[in-house]
Amino acid sequence: MNLSSSSHIDKHILLDDVIKQIRDLPTLPAVAQELLRDLNNEDTSLDAICEKIALDQSLAAKTLKLANSSVYGANSKVVTLQQAVAMLGVKNVKNLIRMTILSNSFPASRCRGFDFKAFWRHSVATAICSELISRTLHMKHDFAFTAGLLHDIGRLVLVTRFPDEYERVIAYQLQNNCHMIQAEQEVLGIDHVAAGLILAIHWHFSDAIQDAIRGHHKPEIKDLNSVAGIVHVANSIAHALDLSQTENDLVPLLSKATWDTLALTEADYLSIFRETELRFEAMNQVLL
Structure with a gap:
């Protein structure tokens, strides 16, 4: 039986609560x-x-x-x-430094059911895939890597600052077999996209990185930087390749318009899939 939204409405997290918690986070x-x-x-x-x-x-x-x-x-x-x-x-050295700095900024919390290693595996895989897509499109690679690495950073905010509440998100997602962002919205009344944007402002991330966070589930939002579409597709590819090794992982809905806009060939994607897996394995051995 599905949990009803009314059973959660009194336990929603207010945006002001998230802002306060993020203000209490140390700057980098x-x-x-x-x-x-x-x-x-x-x-x-x-x-x-x-x-x-x-x-x-x-x-x-x-x-x-x-x-x-x-x-x-x-x-x-x-x-x-x-x-x-x-x-x-x-x-490659720059990317290694970026990953190390960011992973060290969020130590594991007491949120039961949240797999920090799986989170970072997915973030690293998305970063690598974003860079490869960007390179294939002859765009700025480093930029796409960082955007891919940070796209889900709001989830770490929710997990580390609201661990008890996020346990209910995980339970809801498992019971209802829905995407995690839907579970966050239903249980918390706020999702990792909103939390990530607040953190991005607090840590003075660039507008393009903010766009990647804002648009990685909705890349058709008006006037987004093009990196948002790249991260959106890379995020789905990373889930589809199952590099996070998460049981019952669901592939996010993919925007056909964004896929078509990238206009990559089947050969391009096959090459991106292979190199993503290869480079991810090397980074995974070092970082995780």
């Missing part, structure tokens, strides 16, 4: 903010990136581990950061 650490700003500078040198990575022991270890993974096929063991960064390339 100054070092992280500086590093993320540097990453957006296309003139940042390999040496400068190595110097930043060397300041963080965990990040340095992850960089070396990724460079030595089978995906990048080193003929001999990579032992220095300079070797690792040179082998991986600036783009």
Whole structure:
């Protein structure tokens, strides 16, 4: 039997409650903010990136581990950061840094039933797929990667700041076999898109990143940055490839208009699917 909406209406979370909780979240650490700003500078040198990575022991270890993974096929063991960064390339190292900073910003909470590893697997897969779609369309790759990585960030806000309430969302979704965003709206009266937008403003994310969060379920909203459509399609592909390894995962509804607008060929998509899986496996081994 389906749960009725009336049984939840008195327990809805108010938008003001979410805003207050997000205001209580720390801003990104100054070092992280500086590093993320540097990453957006296309003139940042390999040496400068190595110097930043060397300041963080965990990040340095992850960089070396990724460079030595089978995906990048080193003929001999990579032992220095300079070797690792040179082998991986600036783009891959920047993406690794972005993922590390953001995953460290939200430690696991006490919300029963929420799989943090699955969440980050999906976020990383969507980021990689977004970048590959963007590259195929000859657009800015780094930008799409970050947008894909952050598209569901509002879910972490709800899970970490309202864990008890989000347990009811998970229970509702399982009982009704609906998409998680529908369960959030029904149980909480607010969804991860709204929460993500509030966080994006609090953390001073760019307008385009905000558009990707706002439009990843509704890419036809007027005047959205084109990256929103890319993330929308990448999100569905990541779900369809089941890279989060979540039981009973549902693929979100895909906008035919957005799919048609991208105008990619079947061969393009097959290549994107294969490379998404390959690159995801390497990142998954390092981060998760």
